[in-house]
Amino acid sequence: MLKPLFDLIDDLGGCLMFLGDVFMTAIRSPCTFAEVCEQIWKVTVQSLPTTMMSGFFVGAIMTVQFTMQITTFGALGYLGGLSTSATIREIGPLLIAFLLSGKVGAFTSAELGTMQVTEQIDAVRCLGANPIQEIILPRYLGIIVSSFLLLAAGLVMSIFGGMLLGLLFSGINPEEYVRHIPTIVNRFSIASGMFKCLVFAFVLASICTYKGYTARGGAKGVGRAVVSTAVLTMVGIVVTDWITSLISQAALNVFLGGAQ
Amino acid sequence: MISFRNVRKSFGEREVLKGITFEVPEGQILFILGTSGTGKSVLLKTIVGLLKPTSGEILIDGQDVAPLTELQMFPVRRMCGMVFQQPALFDSLTIFENVAFGMRKHLPDLTEDKIAARVKECLSLVHLRDIESKKPQEISYGMQKRVSLARTVAVSPRILLFDEPTTGLDPVTTNAINNLILELSRKLNTTSLVVSHDMQCALAIADHIIVLDKGEIVEQGSPADLKKSKQPLVVDFLKEALNAEASI
Numbered sequence: 001m002l003k004p005l006f007d008l009i010d011d012l013g014g015c016l017m018f019l020g021d022v023f024m025t026a027i028r029s030p031c032t033f034a035e036v037c038e039q040i041w042k043v044t045v046q047s048l049p050t051t052m053m054s055g056f057f058v059g060a061i062m063t064v065q066f067t068m069q070i071t072t073f074g075a076l077g078y079l080g081g082l083s084t085s086a087t088i089r090e091i092g093p094l095l096i097a098f099l100l101s102g103k104v105g106a107f108t109s110a111e112l113g114t115m116q117v118t119e120q121i122d123a124v125r126c127l128g129a130n131p132i133q134e135i136i137l138p139r140y141l142g143i144i145v146s147s148f149l150l151l152a153a154g155l156v157m158s159i160f161g162g163m164l165l166g167l168l169f170s171g172i173n174p175e176e177y178v179r180h181i182p183t184i185v186n187r188f189s190i191a192s193g194m195f196k197c198l199v200f201a202f203v204l205a206s207i208c209t210y211k212g213y214t215a216r217g218g219a220k221g222v223g224r225a226v227v228s229t230a231v232l233t234m235v236g237i238v239v240t241d242w243i244t245s246l247i248s249q250a251a252l253n254v255f256l257g258g259a260q
Numbered sequence: 261m262i263s264f265r266n267v268r269k270s271f272g273e274r275e276v277l278k279g280i281t282f283e284v285p286e287g288q289i290l291f292i293l294g295t296s297g298t299g300k301s302v303l304l305k306t307i308v309g310l311l312k313p314t315s316g317e318i319l320i321d322g323q324d325v326a327p328l329t330e331l332q333m334f335p336v337r338r339m340c341g342m343v344f345q346q347p348a349l350f351d352s353l354t355i356f357e358n359v360a361f362g363m364r365k366h367l368p369d370l371t372e373d374k375i376a377a378r379v380k381e382c383l384s385l386v387h388l389r390d391i392e393s394k395k396p397q398e399i400s401y402g403m404q405k406r407v408s409l410a411r412t413v414a415v416s417p418r419i420l421l422f423d424e425p426t427t428g429l430d431p432v433t434t435n436a437i438n439n440l441i442l443e444l445s446r447k448l449n450t451t452s453l454v455v456s457h458d459m460q461c462a463l464a465i466a467d468h469i470i471v472l473d474k475g476e477i478v479e480q481g482s483p484a485d486l487k488k489s490k491q492p493l494v495v496d497f498l499k500e501a502l503n504a505e506a507s508i
Contacts, residue, residue, distance in 0.1 A: 115351075122310050123348040126337055127411070128365035130330070 015210045022140055022209075025132045031141075039142025040149075047103050047150055051096055055154030058095050059161030062087050067170040079166055080177035081184030087158045088185060088193040089248075094241055096154040097200035100147055101233035105208040108139055109229035112212025113222035121213070136213060140205050147201035148194075155193065188255060192248040199244050203236040261286055262307065262419065262451065267316030267326075269302055276302050277313070278475040284468070287449040289441060291462035293497060294472035300455040301345065303472070304421050307453070308340050309333040320419070338366050341417030345424045347404035349396035355407055356392035359383065362415045382410035387436055402433050409437065413444065420444060422454040426461070434458075438465055459501035463487070471497070 062083040070076060115121050115135065124131045159181075166172040208229045215225035262284040269277040276299040284290045292300050305311040306318055309328060317324045325336050341362075349358050359379045363370055370378075383389060386406035396404055409425065422441065426434040442465045444450045456462060462469050463483045471479040471486075471494050479491040486494055 118346050119344040119348040120350055122305075123342075123344060123350075123408075125310065125330075126308055126340075126342045127362035127415075128334060128337055129361075 014214065015206065018210045018213065019206055021132050022136060025130065025137055026141075029130065029133050031133055031137045035138035036141045036145070039138045040146045043104055043142055043146035044149055046107070047100060047146075048153065050103065051099060051150045051154045052157045054099050055092065055096055055157035056161035058092055058154070059083065059087055059158030059163075060165040062091060062158070063162040063165040064169055067166075071170075076170060076172060077176060078180050078184065079170060079172055080162065081180035081182075083162045083166070084159055084181050085184045085189050087162065088155055089189050090193075090196075090241075090245070092155045092158050093151055093193055093196040093200060094237065096151050097147075097197075097204065097237045098234065100150060100200075101204055101208075101237060102230060104143055104147065105204050105229050105233045106226050108143065108208040109212040109215075110222055110226050112136075112139070112209060113215030113225040116213060116215045117218050117221055131213075136209050140209050143205035143208070144198075144201045147204055148197050151197040151201070152194070188252060192244075192252075195248065196241065196244050199240050200237050203240050204233050207233045207236055261319075261321060262453070263317070263319040264303075265317040265319065267303075267306065267318060268314045269299070269306060269311065270314045275314075276475050277306075279316070280472075280475075280477060282470055282477065282480065284451055284453060286451050287445060288467040289445050289452045289454065289465055291466040291469045292453065292455045292472060293457065293459060293462055293469060295457075295493070298472045299475045300472055301423050304342070304423050304453060304455050307419075307421060308337055308342055338415065339417060340419040340421060341412035341415065342421040343409050343412050343423060343425050345427065347396065347401070347408040349404055349407060349411070351396055353395075354392065355383075355394050355396065355399070358396065358407060359411045359414050362411060366415045378414055379410075382414045383407070385413065385440065386410045402429050405429060406433065406437070409440065416448070418450060420450050420452045422452065422456075424455055424457070426456070426458060434461070441465060459497040463501060 063079065066079055066083045066086070067076070070079060070082065112121075112135070121131045121135065124134055163174050163177045166177040167174060211225045211229040211232070215221045217224075264280050264282050267277055267280045268275065280303060282290075292303065294300050302311055306313045307320070307325070309325065309330070313326050316326065318326045320336060320339070325333070328336065349355075350361065353361070356376075356379055359382055360375050363375050363378060379392065380389075383391070386409050388403060388406055388410070391399055391403070391407075396407070399407070405425070405428070412420065420441070425437050425441070429437070438461050441452055441454065445452050454462075454466070463486070466483055468482060469480065469486050470477055471491065473493050479486065479489050479494045481489070487498065489495070489498075
């Protein structure tokens with residue numbers, strides 16, 4: 001009955017040890033800048049169109065939802081500010097991170113899992129190289145940087161999506177839409193959104209590289225690794241979203257308290 | 261000289277190697293025969309530290325490699341080349357880069373010209389040419405296995421470990437690889453450990469044969485000794501070898 005709990009603790013411990021290895025390798029024998037750039041390029045190019053498209057629709061959805069709510073209060077002029085604030089601070093990073101977990105996370109996990117079960121990782125070790133340095137670290141850093149870039153690109157597109165739907169659905173022209181953005185979206189909102197992006201990218205990179213690297217048992221094992229990557233990144237993103245929201249709120253309180 | 265002294269390896273409750281003890285003198289070819297799942301590949305992987313034995317000693321030139329860390333294993337891996345059961349070529353690299361990979365890591369002082377010449381030489385050893393710019397997925401499985409062998413011999417290891425090197429290959433390539441094992445051993449005094457199911461090939465080129473069953477050595481000796489063995493598993497293997505010979 002307690003086996004799933006023990007398995008989870010075991011997995012968590014394994015993941016922490018793996019991350020320890022990754023960080024120690026990054027300090028002692030980092031990979032080359034070119035290797036990281038290659039991974040950033042691969043991941044970004046692979047996911048940019050879908051991320052931008054989903055970012056656009058996230059903004060559009062938020063505008064539609066806010067229009068329905070604030071029309072009753074006669075505050076349609078604040079639509080752009082409210083919609084953009086909610087997208088940047090919460091919904092944008094969350095939805096785009098979900099998208100990336102399905103695309104980048106599953107791809108990386110499957111790629112590393114296949115390398116593991118076809119003995120490519122053992123071959124790297126036998127040929128005198130450290131697989132964490134050669135294979136994991138460039139992908140790990142590449143995923144973090146490119147997820148961050150993709151999330152930022154998605155957020156920018158969400159503002160355009162919101163603006164377009166503001167015009168088409170709510171009858172708010174773009175000038176009116178952006179007028180209140182600086183009033184509601186402050187530096188803190190942007191910092192909070194970026195902080196979430198970074199945390200989600202870290203969660204995604206850690207889970208998919210760990211699950212892929214530790215895959216065992218042929219094609220079935222790779223399948224299991226991909227499924228658990230998808231599930232764990234979703235759960236990890238939601239849990240860290242809650243934690244980062246609490247941290248952001250506490251930081252805001254301190255910031256506002258300090259301002260007063 | 262490689263010595264196994266009472267080596268045991270367990271995965272959880274399951275003991276895969278049950279006190280293995282044997283020696284391989286330098287320059288000899290040792291065949292490890294056995295049915296699937298008897299721990300042959302596990303035994304091979306413990307030599308290069310891909311798996312750690314639960315207990316026992318693995319001595320290479322008198323040094324116990326079992327307790328060594330990943331970093332300490334580097335010179336041991338420089339000395340031992342391993343050919344895996346699967347080709348294990350790196351999909352994202354070309355054939356040239358695959359063969360050059362070990363040289364770049366183990367022999368960082370080699371110039372690009374020397375690396376290129378060595379890659380060509382190693383590929384011709386396994387009867388391959390003009391495939392340097394191809395990716396592994398663009399060549400056949402048999403060719404991938406031969407590239408894998410070229411990659412391993414490129415750094416001139418003193419010890420060669422073969423994990424079923426001829427499985428899934430056509431008879432011509434199988435013969436070529438068996439001849440290559442023999443050639444490397446005789447010309448360069450390379451010590452070879454070959455995990456295989458192929459008794460016919462073992463009888464032809466091995467200096468010494470070990471038969472593993474359920475994690476234990478059930479028979480060992482020279483090919484001539486094994487031909488006289490009454491051990492049931494060895495008798496079965498010999499029958500298979502005779503049948504294969506008769507069918508040719």
